[in-house]
Amino acid sequence: MADTEWQHRYNRVEDGKVCFLQGSHFNCRIPMLVPCLINMSGHIEWGIPDHEGSTEQELVDLVATGDESTLFHLAGEERLPPSIYVALFDTGNAGVLGNLATGADVPRSVIEGIVARGGAAGELARVNDNASPETKDTASIGELSYRSLHLYLEERGATEAQRKHVLDAFEATGPGPGGPLLGEVWRAATARG
Known part of the structure; x- marks a missing residue:
C-alpha cells in the first residue's frame, strides 16, 4: 500500500525509557503512549479495542x-x-x-x-x-484555548467591554502559553465595568 498524506511510514525509536514513533515524511516524533504494532510495511496498527x-x-x-x-x-x-x-x-x-x-x-x-x-x-x-471559571482563573491566559476563553466569558456573564478586555489580553500574549493569570485579567476587566 502506498503512503498517502494520511498514511505515513513510521519507525520505532527508543529514547531512554520512552518509545517514539518517528515519521519518514516529516521530522516529528510522536510519544508512544498507546500500544501499537508497526506492520511489515511500516504502517501503524493501533491496538485500541x-x-x-x-x-x-x-x-x-x-x-x-x-x-x-x-x-x-x-x-x-x-x-x-x-x-x-x-x-x-x-x-x-x-x-x-x-x-x-x-x-x-x-x-x-x-x-x-x-x-x-x-x-x-x-x-x-x-x-x-x-x-470551572474559578479553576481557569489560576491559569495564565495564554494557556487557554480561544474556545475555552469564550466559554469562560459566557459563564461569567461578561459584558462586551469585559469580553474585549479579556480577549485583547489574550491576543497580546502572542502564540503559546504565558501572560498574566486569567483571574487577574478578569478582575481588571470587572474593575473597569
Whole structure:
C-alpha cells in the first residue's frame, strides 16, 4: 500500500525509557503512549479495542477489569456516559488521569477532581474547556484555548467591554502559553465595568 498524506511510514525509536514513533515524511516524533504494532510495511496498527456500541454496564466491567493500556484508551474516548469518566477517574492511574484531563467530553466534576489531585494531569485539566471559571482563573491566559476563553466569558456573564478586555489580553500574549493569570485579567476587566 502506498503512503498517502494520511498514511505515513513510521519507525520505532527508543529514547531512554520512552518509545517514539518517528515519521519518514516529516521530522516529528510522536510519544508512544498507546500500544501499537508497526506492520511489515511500516504502517501503524493501533491496538485500541473498539468500544462503539458497548453498553454502559460493559464499559463499567471493562474499567473494573481492563489493563492499564485499555483504561488509557478508554479515557481518550469521546461521548462516554458520565459514569464511565467518573469510574476511570477513580482508578487514580496517572496515564488515565492525564488522558481524561484533556478530554473534550469529560464532565466538570471529573476535571475539577483531577485539578484537585495536582501534578501534571492537574495542570492539563486546569485549562480544559470544561474546567470551572474559578479553576481557569489560576491559569495564565495564554494557556487557554480561544474556545475555552469564550466559554469562560459566557459563564461569567461578561459584558462586551469585559469580553474585549479579556480577549485583547489574550491576543497580546502572542502564540503559546504565558501572560498574566486569567483571574487577574478578569478582575481588571470587572474593575473597569
